[in-house]
Amino acid sequence: MIKIVDLHKSFGKQKVLRGVNLDIPKGKITFIMGRSGTGKSVLLKHIIGLIPPDKGQILIDGQDITQMSEKELMQIRKRFGMLFQEGALFDSLTVGENVAFPLREHTNLSEKEIWARVEVKLAQVGLIEAIDKMPSELSGGMKKRAALARALALDPEIVLFDEPTTGLDPLMQESIARLIEETQEKHGLTCVVISHDVPIAFAIADKIAFLHEGVIIEEGPPEKIKASKHPFVRSFITALPTGCKEEKNEKN
Amino acid sequence: MYNPVAALGAFTISILEEMGGMALMFLQTLGLTFKPPFRLRLFIKQMEFVGVKSTLVVVLTGLFSGMVLALEGYYGFRKFGGESLLGATVALSLVRELGPVLTGLMVTARAGSAMAAEIGTMRVTEQIDALRVMAVNPIHYLVVPRFWAAVLMVPLLTVLADLVGIAGGYFVGVILLHIDAGVFVSKMKELVELVDIINGLYKAFVFGAILAVVGCFKGYNARGGAEGVGKATTQAVVISSISILIADYILTSLLF
Numbered sequence: 001m002i003k004i005v006d007l008h009k010s011f012g013k014q015k016v017l018r019g020v021n022l023d024i025p026k027g028k029i030t031f032i033m034g035r036s037g038t039g040k041s042v043l044l045k046h047i048i049g050l051i052p053p054d055k056g057q058i059l060i061d062g063q064d065i066t067q068m069s070e071k072e073l074m075q076i077r078k079r080f081g082m083l084f085q086e087g088a089l090f091d092s093l094t095v096g097e098n099v100a101f102p103l104r105e106h107t108n109l110s111e112k113e114i115w116a117r118v119e120v121k122l123a124q125v126g127l128i129e130a131i132d133k134m135p136s137e138l139s140g141g142m143k144k145r146a147a148l149a150r151a152l153a154l155d156p157e158i159v160l161f162d163e164p165t166t167g168l169d170p171l172m173q174e175s176i177a178r179l180i181e182e183t184q185e186k187h188g189l190t191c192v193v194i195s196h197d198v199p200i201a202f203a204i205a206d207k208i209a210f211l212h213e214g215v216i217i218e219e220g221p222p223e224k225i226k227a228s229k230h231p232f233v234r235s236f237i238t239a240l241p242t243g244c245k246e247e248k249n250e251k252n
Numbered sequence: 253m254y255n256p257v258a259a260l261g262a263f264t265i266s267i268l269e270e271m272g273g274m275a276l277m278f279l280q281t282l283g284l285t286f287k288p289p290f291r292l293r294l295f296i297k298q299m300e301f302v303g304v305k306s307t308l309v310v311v312l313t314g315l316f317s318g319m320v321l322a323l324e325g326y327y328g329f330r331k332f333g334g335e336s337l338l339g340a341t342v343a344l345s346l347v348r349e350l351g352p353v354l355t356g357l358m359v360t361a362r363a364g365s366a367m368a369a370e371i372g373t374m375r376v377t378e379q380i381d382a383l384r385v386m387a388v389n390p391i392h393y394l395v396v397p398r399f400w401a402a403v404l405m406v407p408l409l410t411v412l413a414d415l416v417g418i419a420g421g422y423f424v425g426v427i428l429l430h431i432d433a434g435v436f437v438s439k440m441k442e443l444v445e446l447v448d449i450i451n452g453l454y455k456a457f458v459f460g461a462i463l464a465v466v467g468c469f470k471g472y473n474a475r476g477g478a479e480g481v482g483k484a485t486t487q488a489v490v491i492s493s494i495s496i497l498i499a500d501y502i503l504t505s506l507l508f
Binding site for chain 2: 085105
């Protein structure tokens with residue numbers, strides 16, 4: 001479905017991506033993991049054509065999007081939904097208007113049909129009571145759920161998630177993770193999730209890829225990752241915050 | 253090591269890049285203007301913001317400029333008995349120069365800065381990326397309505413500033429300083445020509461375009477969180493104000 005071939009990107013002297021190769025299978029949840037600041041978000045923004053690469057290809061159903069004009073990219077992007085790290089809700093619009101936004105832009109639905117759909121989408125993420133609120137009135141978790149409703153408004157085939165669970169309390173993290181899993185199953189979506197949350201990745205991912213120093217160093221189903229011999233992957237997945245805390249507490 | 257030649261070169265390149273970027277944004281804005289969908293609601297909202305909500309500032313600016321012009325003019329004219337020219341002088345200064353320039357500067361301070369701050373915040377909170385992801389051209393959505401609102405409203409506000417300024421001049425000249433009302437008005441009618449007013453409005457059009465393009469460009473290219481937005485806003489006001497004054501000289505030398 002999505003194939004990334006030898007992707008390079010530098011910002012000034014800093015080489016962020018140094019030849020990323022990755023296949024993202026259709027109708028599955030793929031996690032791209034790695035430390036903060038390793039270029040996971042940069043990679044994600046390449047997939048949807050927000051950043052042009054220095055070198056390499058991104059093939060979506062065989063079409064190379066790196067060679068496309070902005071106009072052609074617009075057409076491709078209609079197949080995508082994206083959940084930004086902080087939600088990126090339009091703060092001049094209410095939650096309902098945010099979700100209605102892509103429908104108003106890209107469909108010929110009547111106002112009545114649009115609002116019916118907005119209500120369905122907000123109900124899916126459990127946020128129907130916030131329909132008339134402004135984004136500034138929402139908590140972090142509510143913002144992410146509202147943004148998810150907006151990302152799903154046009155029933156996209158591919159949804160990109162930029163750190164969907166970062167900065168939320170554990171219960172909210174779990175509920176967002178379940179939401180991703182449920183929507184994926186229900187609509188057969190292709191999901192690409194950027195995260196450094198190991199337990200959540202093991203719980204819902206079909207495939208996990210590790211980005212380290214600009215390349216993918218390990219990829220495969222969660223079982224393969226758990227058994228990985230790669231020293232960085234081992235240290236990353238065993239550095240479980242819960243484990244550390246328990247030990248520390250015992251010492252005290 | 254600090255290399256002055258390299259620093260000067262880098263500075264020149266950055267200025268040229270900025271100017272090129274602004275020119276590109278201006279051209280893109282013109283190109284996208286006639287591309288549907290037409291965002292009438294956003295356009296009206298921006299006209300309200302740039303126009304209606306600037307009314308009070310512009311009225312006060314115009315009023316006191318007209319009043320002080322009359323006061324200063326009277327002081328000078330009295331020395332050679334030319335008080336009868338006061339009305340014409342006040343009106344000419346306002347319609348040709350102070351009306352458009354002061355309106356341009358006040359709208360820059362009020363609306364140009366807000367454009368930079370709002371679009372800049374949208375940039376650093378990824379709302380502009382969100383627009384692109386949703387296959388909406390951010391220039392079309394954000395810049396086109398602001399640009400045309402400013403281009404239309406600054407001339408209208410200029411007319412208002414001119415009128416209120418002349419009224420202020422009349423108040424000071426005729427009511428406070430006891431110049432004959434008939435002389436004040438007739439000299440004004442005699443010496444102010446339609447072309448003076450129209451050329452003043454040309455200036456206002458250009459100033460509106462400058463403040464919108466600079467404000468939107470600075471916001472659109474803001475980087476680095478709240479600090480970046482603050483910097484973009486300050487730069488937008490400084491660059492717009494200076495550009496307006498430079499453009500004013502160029503236009504005056506071309507038009508009059």
